[in-house]
Amino acid sequence: MIELDGVSHWYGQRQVLADLTLSLGERRVGVVGSNGSGKSTFARLLNGLLVPGEGQVRVDGLDTRKQGKAVRRKVGFVFQDPDVQIVMPTVGEDLAFGLKHRGQDKAEIARRVDAALAQYGLAELREHPAHLLSGGQKQLLAIAAVLITEPTHVIFDEPTTLLDLGNRRRIARLIRDMDQQVVVVSHDLDLLADFDRVLVFDRGRVVADGKPDGCIATYQAMHPPL
Numbered sequence: 001m002i003e004l005d006g007v008s009h010w011y012g013q014r015q016v017l018a019d020l021t022l023s024l025g026e027r028r029v030g031v032v033g034s035n036g037s038g039k040s041t042f043a044r045l046l047n048g049l050l051v052p053g054e055g056q057v058r059v060d061g062l063d064t065r066k067q068g069k070a071v072r073r074k075v076g077f078v079f080q081d082p083d084v085q086i087v088m089p090t091v092g093e094d095l096a097f098g099l100k101h102r103g104q105d106k107a108e109i110a111r112r113v114d115a116a117l118a119q120y121g122l123a124e125l126r127e128h129p130a131h132l133l134s135g136g137q138k139q140l141l142a143i144a145a146v147l148i149t150e151p152t153h154v155i156f157d158e159p160t161t162l163l164d165l166g167n168r169r170r171i172a173r174l175i176r177d178m179d180q181q182v183v184v185v186s187h188d189l190d191l192l193a194d195f196d197r198v199l200v201f202d203r204g205r206v207v208a209d210g211k212p213d214g215c216i217a218t219y220q221a222m223h224p225p226l
């Protein structure tokens with residue numbers, strides 16, 4: 001369960017989120033809204049990458065302000081741009097990185113890396129330089145590198161923006177089949193169509209909140225075709 005209690009946020013003098021109070025308990029929560037409406041800021045608050053200027057964010061009862069490290073172990077974050085997330089020279093090493101950081105033993109790391117390479121169709125790329133992967137392969141690697149650490153919640157900030165149709169569908173399937181709670185910020189409305197709940201952001205506020213059909217229709221009505 002992710003809870004926001006009276007959350008507002010500012011960059012300098014500029015308010016970008018205004019008094020959000022929400023309980024997110026559904027398994028798949030989508031977030032849509034215009035450019036600059038505050039979605040990425042909201043996403044970053046959920047795993048403590050940012051702490052709110054005002055109010056409280058709690059993940060399974062842990063306060064992101066006071067227990068940030070514990071929250072970040074629970075909540076994985078997949079960035080829009082996989083280049084900011086890929087930190088090691090090869091695909092295999094990149095997958096192992098988060099596990100080493102968490103002090104896992106060698107045998108367990110090897111077991112989990114093998115499993116992840118197979119699961120994400122990356123087995124032939126184990127020794128491949130990570131920065132030479134295609135955009136779609138990098139995105140898959142970035143997602144795999146988060147999921148391998150077994151977070152209980154995963155936040156995706158526009159995970160399909162760089163992807164072709166085939167890889168978009170692959171990520172959509174992966175998100176559909178995940179056991180963890182996921183919060184997905186996306187401009188890809190098809191991706192969110194079968195989610196449990198969708199939030200529509202406008203100028204730092206949630207202006208619609210409910211099942212995808214109604215919320216996506218509300219969002220589309222805010223932007224009528226020319």
Ligand SMILES: Nc1ncnc2c1ncn2[C@@H]1O[C@H](COP(=O)(O)OP(=O)(O)OP(=O)(O)O)[C@@H](O)[C@H]1O
Pocket residue numbers: 011016033034035036037038039040041042
């Ligand atoms: N680090 C920052 N410093 C100052 N202003 C920022 C910073 N990050 C975002 N902003 C501003 O805050 C507002 C909300 O940005 P945010 O990235 O949360 O919106 P968004 O809904 O995710 O937009 P997009 O759909 O374009 O990704 C924007 O006006 C943006 O310019």
